[in-house]
Amino acid sequence: xxxxxxxxxxxxxxxxxxxxxxxxxxxxxxxxxxxxxxxxxxxxxxxxxxxxxxxxxxxxxxxxxxxxxxxxxxxxxxxxxxxxxxxxxxxxxxxxxxxxxxxxxxxxxxxxxxxxxxxxxxxxxxxxxxxxxxxxxxxxxxxxxxxxxxxxxxxxxxxxxxxxxxxxxxxxxxxxxxxxxxxxxxxxxxxxxxxxxxxxxxxxxxxxxxxxxxxxxxxxxxxxxxxxxxxxxxxxxxxxxxxxxxxxxxxxxxxxxxxxxxxxxxxxxxxxxxxxxxxxxxxxxxxxxxxxxxxxxxxxxxxxxxxxxxxxxxxxxxxxxxxxxxxxxxxxxxxxxxxxxxxxxxxxxxxxxxxxxxxxxxxxxxxxxxxxxxxxxxxxxxxxxxxxxxxxxxxxxxxxxxxxxxxxxxxxxxxxxxxxxxxxxxxxxxxxxxxxxxxxxxxxxxxxxxxxxxxxxxxxxxxxxxxxxxxxxxxxxxxxxxxxxxxxxxxxxxxxxxxxxxxxxxxxxxxxxxxxxxxxxxxxxxxxxxxxxxxxxxxxxxxxxxxxxxxxxxxxxxxxxxxxxxxxxxxxxxxxxxxxxxxxxxxxxxxxxxxxxxxxxxxxxxxxxxxxxxxxxxxxxxxxxxxxxxxxxxxxxxxxxxxxxxxxxxxxxxxxxxxxxxxxxxxxxxxxxxxxxxxxxxxxxxxxxxxxxxxxxxxxxxxxxxxxxxxxxxxxxxxxxxxxxxxxxxxxxxxxxxxxxxxxxxxxxxxxxxxxxxxxxxxxxxxxxxxxxxxxxxxxxxxxxxxxxxxxxxxxxxxxxxxxxxxxxxxxxxxxxxxxxxxxxxxxxxxxxxxxxxxxxxxxxxxxxxxxxx
Numbered sequence: 001x002x003x004x005x006x007x008x009x010x011x012x013x014x015x016x017x018x019x020x021x022x023x024x025x026x027x028x029x030x031x032x033x034x035x036x037x038x039x040x041x042x043x044x045x046x047x048x049x050x051x052x053x054x055x056x057x058x059x060x061x062x063x064x065x066x067x068x069x070x071x072x073x074x075x076x077x078x079x080x081x082x083x084x085x086x087x088x089x090x091x092x093x094x095x096x097x098x099x100x101x102x103x104x105x106x107x108x109x110x111x112x113x114x115x116x117x118x119x120x121x122x123x124x125x126x127x128x129x130x131x132x133x134x135x136x137x138x139x140x141x142x143x144x145x146x147x148x149x150x151x152x153x154x155x156x157x158x159x160x161x162x163x164x165x166x167x168x169x170x171x172x173x174x175x176x177x178x179x180x181x182x183x184x185x186x187x188x189x190x191x192x193x194x195x196x197x198x199x200x201x202x203x204x205x206x207x208x209x210x211x212x213x214x215x216x217x218x219x220x221x222x223x224x225x226x227x228x229x230x231x232x233x234x235x236x237x238x239x240x241x242x243x244x245x246x247x248x249x250x251x252x253x254x255x256x257x258x259x260x261x262x263x264x265x266x267x268x269x270x271x272x273x274x275x276x277x278x279x280x281x282x283x284x285x286x287x288x289x290x291x292x293x294x295x296x297x298x299x300x301x302x303x304x305x306x307x308x309x310x311x312x313x314x315x316x317x318x319x320x321x322x323x324x325x326x327x328x329x330x331x332x333x334x335x336x337x338x339x340x341x342x343x344x345x346x347x348x349x350x351x352x353x354x355x356x357x358x359x360x361x362x363x364x365x366x367x368x369x370x371x372x373x374x375x376x377x378x379x380x381x382x383x384x385x386x387x388x389x390x391x392x393x394x395x396x397x398x399x400x401x402x403x404x405x406x407x408x409x410x411x412x413x414x415x416x417x418x419x420x421x422x423x424x425x426x427x428x429x430x431x432x433x434x435x436x437x438x439x440x441x442x443x444x445x446x447x448x449x450x451x452x453x454x455x456x457x458x459x460x461x462x463x464x465x466x467x468x469x470x471x472x473x474x475x476x477x478x479x480x481x482x483x484x485x486x487x488x489x490x491x492x493x494x495x496x497x498x499x500x501x502x503x504x505x506x507x508x509x510x511x512x513x514x515x516x517x518x519x520x521x522x523x524x525x526x527x528x529x530x531x532x533x534x535x536x537x538x539x540x541x542x543x544x545x546x547x548x549x550x551x552x553x554x555x556x557x558x559x560x561x562x563x564x565x566x567x568x569x570x571x572x573x574x575x576x577x578x579x580x581x582x583x584x585x586x587x588x589x590x591x592x593x594x595x596x597x598x599x600x601x602x603x604x605x606x607x608x609x610x611x612x613x614x615x616x617x618x619x620x621x622x623x624x625x626x627x628x629x630x631x632x633x634x635x636x637x638x639x640x641x642x643x644x645x646x647x648x649x650x651x652x653x654x655x656x657x658x659x660x661x662x663x664x665x666x667x668x669x670x671x672x673x674x675x676x677x678x679x680x681x682x683x684x685x686x687x688x689x690x691x692x693x694x695x696x697x698x699x700x701x702x703x704x705x706x707x708x709x710x711x712x713x714x715x716x717x718x719x720x721x722x723x724x725x726x727x728x729x730x731x732x733x734x735x736x737x738x739x740x741x742x743x744x745x746x747x748x749x750x751x752x753x754x755x756x757x758x759x760x761x762x763x764x765x766x767x768x769x770x771x772x773x774x775x776x777x778x779x780x781x782x783x784x785x786x787x788x789x790x791x792x793x794x795x796x797x798x799x800x801x802x803x804x805x806x807x808x809x810x811x812x813x814x815x816x817x818x819x820x821x822x823x824x825x826x827x828x829x830x831x832x833x834x835x836x837x838x839x840x841x842x843x844x845x846x847x848x849x850x851x852x853x854x
Contacts, residue, residue, distance in 0.1 A: 001031060001219045002184060002206035005039035007280045008118050011074045016280055017122070018129050020221070021179060025131070029216060030174070032136075032209055033181040035122055036202040037114025038067055042185075045114055048094060049107045061094035068117055075125050082120035082135050086113055104156045105193050112194045115183030115202070123181045134177045141169060142187035142208055144195045158198030161187050163208040163267045170213050182209070199358075200261020207264040210273045218268065218275045224259055225468055226277040226288030227252055230304045232465035234437060235444045237668070240462030241288050241302060248302055248394055249275075249290040251425045255390040256305030265290065286462060301393040301447045302460070306436050309357040310342075310386040311367060312416055316350045317378035326377070327351065333373045337366060343388065343419045343428060352417055354388065354430060383416055385433040389440065391447065392426045400427075402778075406446055408632070413439070445668070481507055482745050482826060483789065486852060490786060494747040494824040499766035499847035501835050503531075505539050506854060507743035508831075512543040514712055515699075515738070520719035520731055525569050527697050527736025528554045530832040534561045535851040536740060541566055548734040551575070552582040559586070569694075569734065571613065571660065573635055577601055584608065591660055593636050595645055602652040610649075611658035611694060614639060616679055636661065639683075646687065655689045658732070662696025665737065670711045673733075674718030681726040692730035699738035703780045703829060710738075737832035744831020746771055746847065747786070750823040751802070760797050762816070764825050767801015767808040770838045770847045771830055775807040782828040783810065788817040795819070803842055 001021065007013050017033070024031045037045075041064055048060040065087045072079060090113045098106035119135060126133040144159035173180060184202025189195045197204050203220055210218035227249065228238040244252070246265050254262040260277060268275055269292065278287040320326040330351065334341055338361075343354040355362055367382055374380045391406070393399065397420070410429055417430040431439070448461075481504050482490055493500055515524055525548035526540045532554065537547070538561050546567040549555045558568060568588035572579055580597065583590050584604060592598065593613035598605065615636030637645055649656055659680045663672070676695045684690040702709050723731060748764040755761075773779035783799055795818050799811040810827060819825075838846050 001221060002034040002202055003036065003221045003280065004202065004223075005036045005041070006223055007221055008035050008037075008122060009039040009071075011071070013280065014075070014122065014125050015129075016283075017221075018126055018131060020280075020283060021126065022131060025178065031179050032173075032213065032215075033122065033126075033133075033179070034138075034184045034202060034206040034209060035115060035118050035181065036184050037118050038071070041067060041114040041118070042111060045111045049110055054095060054097060057094040057097065058091070061090050064090065064117075068121055071121065072124075075121075075128075077124055077128055080120060080124040082123065083117055086116045086120055089113065090117075104153055108156045108196050109194050111196055112183070112186040115185050119181050119183045126179065126181065131179055132177060133179045133181050136173075136180045136182040138183040138186050138205060138209075139188035139194060141182070141212065142205065144187045144189040146190065155189065155195065156193070157196050159187055159189065159195035161197070161204075161208050161267075163211040165214040165271055166212045173213070198263075200263055203261045203264035204267070207267040207273075207275070210275070211267040211271050214271050215273050218273055220260060220264075220275065220277045221280045222259060222277065223280065224277075225279040225282065225285040226462075227257055227259055227303070228465060229302065229448045229461070230440060230444045231256065231258075231306065232469075234306070235304075235441045236466045237441070237464050238444065239448065239464045240286075240468065241460065242286055242462045243460050244288065244290050244302070245394075246290060246292060247423065247425060248392065249288075251390075251392045251421075251423075252303045252305060255388070255392060255426060255428070256307045257303070282468075285468065301391050301396075301399065303392045304440060304444050304447065305390045305392060306440050307356060307358070307388045307390075308385065308433050308436060309362070310384070310388050310430060310433070311355045311357075311362050312352055312383040312386055312430060313355065313367075313370070313374070314350060314352040314381040314383065315374055315378040316381070318349050320349060320351070320378065329377055330374065333370060336373070337370045339366070339370060343417060343430065345417045345419060354386070354417065356388075386416060386430050387433040387436040388428050388430050389436065389443070390426050390428040391443075394425060396420065396427050397424050403427075406443060441669075482786075482828070483784075487786065487789065489852065490745070490747060490826065491824055493850055494749065494786070497848065498747050498749045498824070499770050500747045501744055501770075501830065501847050501849045502747060502852060503533060503536060503740075503744045503831055503849065504852045505535060505743070506852075508536055508539050508740055509543060511739045511742070512540055512545060515733075515735060516544065517712065518716050518719060518733075520716060520723045521733050522692070522730040523567065523732045525567075525732065525734040526739060527734050528558060529836060530736030531740045531744065531834070532557050532836055533849055533851065535853075536743075537561045540739065548736075549588065552579055555583060555586055555588060569611070569732075571611075571734075577604070580604055589658070591658075593660075595637070595641060595648065598645065598648040598652060598654065602648065602654075605652055605654045607653050609655045609657040611660050612637060612645065612656050613660040613662070614642065614680075614683065616661050616663065616676065642683075656687055657689060658692040658694055659684050659687070659690055660694035660696065662694075662698060662734070665698040666700045667698045668700035668702065668710050670714035671718055673715060674722050677719060677722040677731065678725075681722065681729060684726075684729060690729065692732055694732040694734065697733060697735040697738070699735050701737055701741045701829060701832075703782065739832075741829045741832040744829070744834060746827040746830040746834060748801075748825050748827065750819045750821055750825060752821065753819065760795060762797040762799050762814075762819055762825075764799060764801055764810070766844070766847060767803040767810060768805060769801070769803055769841045769844045771810065771827060771834050772837050772839075773833055774810050775805070776837075781811065781830060783814050783816070784826050784828070785817045785819055785823050786826040787823040788819070791817045793817050799825070802844070 003017055021031050044064050048057055051057045093110050123133045123135040142161045145162045146155055184205035185197050187195050206218050225240055227241045230238040232238045246269050250262045250265045253260045272292040274291040276287050276289055279285050339355055341353045342356045345352045371380045413431050413435055415429055415431055419428040523546055525546040527548045529550055541562040547558045548569040548571055550572050570583040570588040571591040591611040591613050613636050615638050661676050661680055673695050680693040700710050748766045751763045751765050753762055768775045793815045795816055797814050797816050799814055801808045835849055
């Protein structure tokens, strides 16, 4: 069990450690605790080493000693002999200073005292607390090995240990006791000198001991629950990675994750010792398990890492083409300057490499000296500051065809280098550093956020950072009206016939009332295209909703079931002239989003009031096919055409009463609509006739376990802030999926199973003909075996339908109960864009629809 500096710095943290160690003892395990120095002490020891005056070194040593005296006093402990001797040693080293030609060895001795002192203090506390603990000198167990490429500095301050299972050490410890405490970060080399293990040394020490003892497991206790799919400080929606193999974890650690040092994984591979990352303050959280198993699941992006401060060195010369030894000469200069190369890209006349600041001292002098030497053999260009954004996941090459949306995002930026790793575990883009903070959350949303992943593997992806640490409890992503109360009714309905859509009107009303709480919104229109069932239209009309339609058919459907007094909004796109003729004959407010209708059919709109839909130049959403903004989308009037549109409107006596923008669907960022609102309001100030602003819909519905739902309170705050600045404009919205997705399920039955190529296919009696969203949008829907709820989910299925298309896949890698022919399968969140997008493809019968009123 390894505990870092913050975990050993206070009495409450040591009390946590005592409870955790006791719990492992209760499991019957012998425990070895590996500790770092008290937080801040290692830095203080480094500063002591840099002091040239004896008095300042002695004062620094005294201040460090006082930290430990203060903690002892808080623990109400007398000074233990082991700690007292370490404090005396440190005082002597500070007073005497480094010996001639022995400064590096002296630095290692001084800096080792942080762990020596904290472990001595910890042994005293644990023993005093009723947990007899043996203090163990790590230097007696960890022997550093000299490597050919190491100089004196790296041998002493960044040493390596070759750790293989040691039965003799195991037997020796077994004879001494049950609980031990030792130091991270330190070892001993062949001449008996103390050496340091460098950055991340305490994690690495724990791994070395785990390998030597062939431990049941190594636990790294820190201040977070484990590894996440991105840096949570940049991406609050990052999700906990619950299971990884060694290679994936090492890639994530080496490409930016700070929670674990990549060096600590290598020692554990051969003895196949699992490693757990756990949160000291929240031991109840599952954490991340890293082990030897390469898990059998579809390739996917597991994490997105970012490293800032990257420097690119571009070297160009016509003379390098097929010139023997050119690269050897070039890289010799990097070695001379002590610089380690990270990424490499090459062409016939150019080689570009990246330098990572975590492994190099990249000050301006070092780069200038390198460039000066390289200029003797080639033209040199230094590009900085850059950032490396890395997508990590097993089977990365097989994912390339699915990354079109990601590549499109990078296509708008300056990409200096693209590197695909030889181990097929990562894909890295080097871009300007300034774009990273904005780009990273967006990429995470595209690849791992709402609707991005098609795998359902709760053993891998856990709750989001927001759910774990954002102040709220982890809540189910999908309302479970169908799981308990309505399950018998659903099984009865499935017994009558399948496939069948079932809609739960209380959920529709609940979602409607939640949106009605948005104080800033003056009118809510239901986007009818999401679900046109008459019962749903009537329920929403009763809740006070207006309606947004995109075709004459939708206008007719609404007109047949709601009162004449209910407002209608017509927002077509590339509609024929006849559609506008029909809509203008109704009470609907008509929206235009192109020049053509006014240029060629201006007489239709003469004297009319219309809404103008504009393109704000960007799109958002969980899939490229639901992004409705930007140059790649067919929706909206480009802003550079706005003056001409207004001129045409004036020519035909058309009054622009509203502005409309809708950027895409499945958005979970509450700030998004405030930004759209502010942009539209700014535009509206240039158009005197505008009285209302329509900020569209696209409110996201979380699908994956642990995903944070859209924060409606935060959305309300964002809208009210803008409305306070622009109170003169009414605010309209047009939600669709948010209102009805969770209210609907699709019931289907198991028809057969097939094992093929390591996959288990579960066939059901409907497919993309009834629910096309998975095939069209890569959409993720929760799938359950309704007949066997409560039984262990032990089978990993590919859930497929009977349609003659390879894309007829409803769910990939779904962990379900062992199924039997006739079992009822429920597909959740099917209330939106399900039945309305269905077809009779292959001449299959369409699913019917049933409504549960209460």
